[in-house]
Each structure stands twice: as C-alpha cells, then as structure tokens.
Amino acid sequence: MKHKSNESSTCPVARSLDVVGQWWSLLIVRDAMLGVKRFSEFERRLGMAKNILTVRLKKLVEEGILRVVPASDGSAYREYELTRKGEDLLPVMVALRQWGDRYLFRKGEEHSLLLDSRDHKPLETMTVRSEDGRVLGVHDLEMEIVKTS
Amino acid sequence: MKHKSNESSTCPVARSLDVVGQWWSLLIVRDAMLGVKRFSEFERRLGMAKNILTVRLKKLVEEGILRVVPASDGSAYREYELTRKGEDLLPVMVALRQWGDRYLFRKGEEHSLLLDSRDHKPLETMTVRSEDGRVLGVHDLEMEIVKTS
DNA sequence: GAGATGTGGTTTAAAGATGCAACTAGATTT
DNA sequence: AAATCTAGTTGCATCTTTAAACCACATCTC
Numbered sequence: 001m002k003h004k005s006n007e008s009s010t011c012p013v014a015r016s017l018d019v020v021g022q023w024w025s026l027l028i029v030r031d032a033m034l035g036v037k038r039f040s041e042f043e044r045r046l047g048m049a050k051n052i053l054t055v056r057l058k059k060l061v062e063e064g065i066l067r068v069v070p071a072s073d074g075s076a077y078r079e080y081e082l083t084r085k086g087e088d089l090l091p092v093m094v095a096l097r098q099w100g101d102r103y104l105f106r107k108g109e110e111h112s113l114l115l116d117s118r119d120h121k122p123l124e125t126m127t128v129r130s131e132d133g134r135v136l137g138v139h140d141l142e143m144e145i146v147k148t149s
Numbered sequence: 150m151k152h153k154s155n156e157s158s159t160c161p162v163a164r165s166l167d168v169v170g171q172w173w174s175l176l177i178v179r180d181a182m183l184g185v186k187r188f189s190e191f192e193r194r195l196g197m198a199k200n201i202l203t204v205r206l207k208k209l210v211e212e213g214i215l216r217v218v219p220a221s222d223g224s225a226y227r228e229y230e231l232t233r234k235g236e237d238l239l240p241v242m243v244a245l246r247q248w249g250d251r252y253l254f255r256k257g258e259e260h261s262l263l264l265d266s267r268d269h270k271p272l273e274t275m276t277v278r279s280e281d282g283r284v285l286g287v288h289d290l291e292m293e294i295v296k297t298s
Numbered sequence: 299g300a301g302a303t304g305t306g307g308t309t310t311a312a313a314g315a316t317g318c319a320a321c322t323a324g325a326t327t328t
Numbered sequence: 329a330a331a332t333c334t335a336g337t338t339g340c341a342t343c344t345t346t347a348a349a350c351c352a353c354a355t356c357t358c
Contacts, residue, residue, distance in 0.1 A: 002314050003172050003345070004197070010260050012249030013179050013242060019253065023152050023316080026170070030162050033287050039335050047153070049317045054336060064252075076325055077334060085252050087287045091244040091275045093162060099241055100161030103213075103234050104168065105297045111159050116279040117291040124278040126240045130265040131273055138182050138236045142266040148254045152316070152343085172345080188306050198346050203307060225354060226305060 010145060019063050020089065024048055024056050026096070029082070029089055032066060037079040065089070095126050159294060168212050169238065173197055173205050175245070178231070178238055181215060186228040214238070244275050 003022075006014035020026055024046065031045055043053055057080060060066040065086035071077040097114060105111050114123060128136045155163035169175055173195065180194055192202055206229060209215040214235035220226040246263060254260050263272060277285045 006176075010258075011179070012246045012253060012260055014176060014249075015253040016245045016249035017175060019249075021170075021172070021175070023170070026166060027155075027163060030160070033290075034292060040333080043335090050336065051318090051338085052316060055315095075334095082287065088251070089248060090277055090287055092241065092248055094277045095240040095244045095275070096165045097161045099238060100163075100165035100168075102237070104161065104164040107297055109159075109297050110294055111161055111297055113293050113295050115291050115293055116283075116285060117289055118279070118283075120291070121280045123285065123290075124280055124282070126244070126275060126277065128239055128243045128275065129273040130267070131270045133273070134265075134267075136265060136272065138231065138239055140266055141182075141272075142264050142269070143183060144262050144264055145259055146262050148256055148258050148260055189304075192306090198348095199307070200309085200347095201345060224305095 016092075020060075020065070020092075022056065022059075024052060025060065026089075026093070028053075028056055028060060029065065029086060030093055032080065032082050032086065033090065033093065037072070037081055038077070039080070042080075060086070091126065094123065098123075098125055165241075169209075169214070169241075171205065171208075173201060174209065175238075175242070177202075177205055177209060178214065178235060179242055181229065181231050181235065182239065182242065186221070186230055187226070188229070191229075209235070240275065243272065247272075247274055 006018045009015055009018075020029065027046055028042060031042060036042055036045060039053065039057070042048075042057070043050055046053070057066065061068060061080070063085075064083055066080045067083050068078050069081055071079050094114065101111065101113075115121060116123060128141075130136055130140075134140075155167045158164055158167075169178065176195055177191060180191060185191055185194060188202065188206070191197075191206070192199055195202070206215065210217060210229070212234075213232055215229045216232050217227050218230055220228050243263065250260065250262075264270060265272060277290075279285055279289075283289075
C-alpha cells in the first residue's frame, strides 16, 4: 500500500520526511551538493532505475528543492540544480554524515570525508545548542505546540 | 524489487540512510526521544501498521539504536529505549526539524516547537562550521576518500 | 478466579512502490 | 545520414506497506 503521508502533521520532522524521506531523495540531494546536474550522471553515480530517478527528480523539483535549468554547456539538454531551499538541507546532510562516520564504519574501511575547501580541514562536529551556546542532549529538551508567525 | 542496500557504500550518508532511512524509522526515533517507550504507544502516536512497527523496532534494536528493557513500572512488559547511538541522532533530528520549520509551514499553522527545557527558549539554528568556526555553505566544501583510523 | 481488557505481536490479502529491461523521440557527434 | 547520447516512458515481475483479522499472554476488575 501507499506510504502514509504526513504533509499536514504538526511536526516539522514528519513533514520534512514527507518531502525528502523517500528512498533515493536525500542521495540525489547529496550528489547535487557535490555538483551533479545531469540526469545521466545521477543515474550512473547512484546506480538507480531511470523510472524512479524520473519520479524523484520530478518530486524534488515540485517541492522546490531542485530547479530545472538549461544546460550550462550550451547544449539543448536540461540540468538540475539546487535551490536555496535545497542547499539549506546541508545541515541535515552533514549531521547524517557525521553520525554515520562515527557509528557505521570500522577501522581501515574507506570512506568519504567532507572538508572545508579553504584549508582542507575537517568540519566542526555538529551539536544541538541552546540560544546561549550550551550543548544540549535529548534530556534537555521539551516540546510545545505553537502557531507559526 | 527490493530497495538497494548501501551498507557497504563508502559514503556515510548512504550508510546512515540504510540504517535509519526507511519509512517510519526516524519518526520512531523522534518519539523515542520524547520519551515514548511502549509498542502500543508508538503504534497509537504514529498511527502505523503494527506489523511494520514490529519490523522497524526489530531493525532499530539490531542496529543498536534502541534497546529492549523490562518495563519500568514493574509489569512483565517490555520497553524500548534509546541507546547512546540512538540519542546521538539528535543533531539529525533537529536539523531536519529546523529545515521543515523554515520551509514547510505557512503562517498561522500549528506546529510543534522544540525548546531548551532549562529556560524554555528556542534552540540555536544549526549550521555547518569549519574547525575555526566559520559558517560554511554547499560551495565551501570538498570531498576526499580516506581510510578510517 | 473468571471475564474483560491491554500488550505485543503474526498472518493474510490487496494495492502501491521499486527494479529491470526494452523501447523511444529528440539532440549531438561523426 | 548513421550512430550515439540524453532523458525519459512503458510493461512486467517482485517487494513493501497497509489494514484487518487473529492470537497468546499479562494484567485488571469484580
């Protein structure tokens, strides 16, 4: 059956997952962040079925995460590039990456690492902080329901 | 066909999604972070099919994100609680939440908000930073393949 | 202590999602 | 003009999700 939609959930996590939580969606965004723009390059790098790629790209464009632009090489083909909304998924991507880095690799395994391109050093580890800069854990949080301003 | 596994990908994002990227998995973790512990409470809050919940909980336990413990009320039932590995998904959760907060709600819509429980103030917005504290965007990054130490 | 209810599942069938291979129309290269 | 590349679409087989029924055991109520 169809996956249950959470598009009208009051929880932003649920809504976010509704938009980028499908198989492949975040991997497409990841590759887009690395500069991949063409259908065939997504297909080749991700090794995914073309029909699914078509559907995912369409959805990401509809959601305003990618946009279609004329090819930058002057040909008549199209390219997909991240919008601001899409680029703003970077913290999600890096958080996911750092968690995987820490827990899902054994010693000696090859893995890709993200670096600051200015000085080629690793990034700061992402943490959740209070307004005044204290690092917060799961037990330092509470939830409230409010209306968006 | 079966979803293609990325468990041996060299990309930590792909591996992370292999572990927590299935439908419902992150929503279960989210609720676990809010203190939900019982099968029936996950079921009720998430409104999901029980068989899928069974499979997801089993996988999350296998992956070491949740662990099964005797019920805290002394009854013979079981409870699920986050391990350290599971709690460390907090930055992912908060990043996802903040993105959704910004882009997926219109004015006046109700939504849940996470607060620092000490002073009941909103959290700092998560950003990707270099080692020396500069905020980095998609275009300030590069990738390298290394062996895990 | 018997019956009702709660807990934590398993089983089944229908429908949706995914993967693979084959096909295609237009653009580009040779 | 023919071959190839690009970005898909279509059809089919398989897998996953859902909803609903069913079940064993634990706990609560009287």
